[in-house]
């Protein structure tokens with residue numbers, strides 16, 4: 001039934017692509033703008049506290065028809081900061 | 085009596101707005117309601133042919149607005165139901181011939197004498213769309229289970245929210261249960277999850293819809309058509325009845341999940 005049987009189904013691919021597109025349509029924020037927002041946010045935060053940029057997760061999430069900018073920013077412990 | 089004004093709209097064109105208006109208006113009239121439908125697609129008149137009334141047109145909505153006739157003179161009586169009327173769109177190229185306040189005035193004029201006013205909006209988010217939603221008490225957004233139609237529906241729903249037009253409800257049209265089963269088409273569940281609005285009906289892909297339009301006899305008048313049944317159910321829901329969603333896909337369990345999703349909302 002599906003020639004590309006290893007691939008994602010057409011329905012799954014449609015849904016995943018729409019999830020992304022709708023988040024950006026609804027916020028009027030392009031993926032590029034979101035990236036530079038993340039960069040500036042990280043710069044600002046690291047002026048005050050020590051963070052590991054690699055561990056940071058910032059993204060848009062859907063919550064019904066509302067969108068949320070969700071950031072998960074693990075902090076380095078102050079002990080480690082003193083030691084380092 | 086005070087009519088409920090219902091506008092049927094979409095983002096993308098060709099998803100089934102005119103089909104939905106003709107069928108819902110006919111089903112409401114068949115249930116004994118007094119109904120007027122208005123073709124809001126100025127310049128691209130269509131509701132008349134879908135309802136089979138194209139030969140009876142004398143005046144149109146722009147004639148009413150510009151004072152060439154009385155509102156009642158522009159109302160064409162349906163062939164099948166004496167309490168169903170159509171106010172046709174003008175074929176003029178001047179889309180500015182109608183304004184939102186004209187639509188509000190016309191609808192207010194009708195409210196006292198009818199149960200439902202059903203407005204067929206043009207696609208898109210321009211003047212004709214603004215006119216069509218101006219008087220709406222309730223907006224129905226039609227989409228197909230297809231990426232561009234869903235994306236454009238989301239845009240329109242966003243605008244309706246921003247304009248505080250109440251909670252729009254979704255008609256998912258042309259669903260093909262076989263394709264959904266094969267995972268080749270977005271399911272109703274997927275579309276509802278993406279758009280996150282209330283569902284008022286799922287209409288299956290059904291060739292009887294085209295046969296009905298060709299004849300000028302809306303498919304709700306065909307008791308055996310699945311799409312006809314779906315539209316009759318939506319009409320009942322518009323009248324406040326709690327009608328369970330049709331099992332378009334018996335045995336897969338999909339429908340039970342849909343019932344659950346919609347039941348929660």
Ligand SMILES: Nc1ncnc2c1ncn2[C@@H]1O[C@H](COP(=O)(O)OP(=O)(O)OP(=O)(O)O)[C@@H](O)[C@H]1O
Pocket residue numbers: 094096097098099100101102103104125206207257258259287288289290291293294297311
């Ligand atoms: N459930 C269905 N099954 C099969 N065909 C359908 C169904 N619904 C609509 N169609 C067909 O799809 C086509 C477009 O429908 P329709 O004219 O109602 O769309 P529309 O949204 O009003 O378009 P426009 O944006 O141009 O006004 C028509 O040929 C119609 O017969």
Ligand SMILES: [Mg+2]
Pocket residue numbers: 101102103125130204
């Ligand atoms: Mg149309």
